[in-house]
Amino acid sequence: MNKMEELQRLLAKIPKGKVTTYKILATKLGLHPRHVGKLLSQNPYPIKYPCYKVINSDGRLGGYSSGLKRKIQLLKKDKITIRNNSIDLTKFYFKF
Secondary structure (H helix, E strand, C coil): CCHHHHHHHHHHHCCCCCEEEHHHHHHHHCCCHHHHHHHHHCCCCCCCCCHHHEECCCCECCCCCCCHHHHHHHHHHCCCCEECCEECHHHHECCC
16 A cells, blocks of 8 residues: 555544644654645545645644635534634544
């Protein structure tokens, strides 16, 4: 299994209403968080494998291949509250 397939498998496990971080995914995959970000930007199925649910370790939103506005829309659709472009990790965090 290549790293993209491993990443997609992990993304599919994130429940609705939860987010995870680049750092957690990097740890699980044995990669640097920036490499995870690069892989996420190449995700051919961003809804099936919800890369919009990946945020910075401090709760900030980070990037998204379809733009930050679209990421916010998708997170809100999942009932995730966003304040000041950040997410409360004590409430919405998912750790594998």
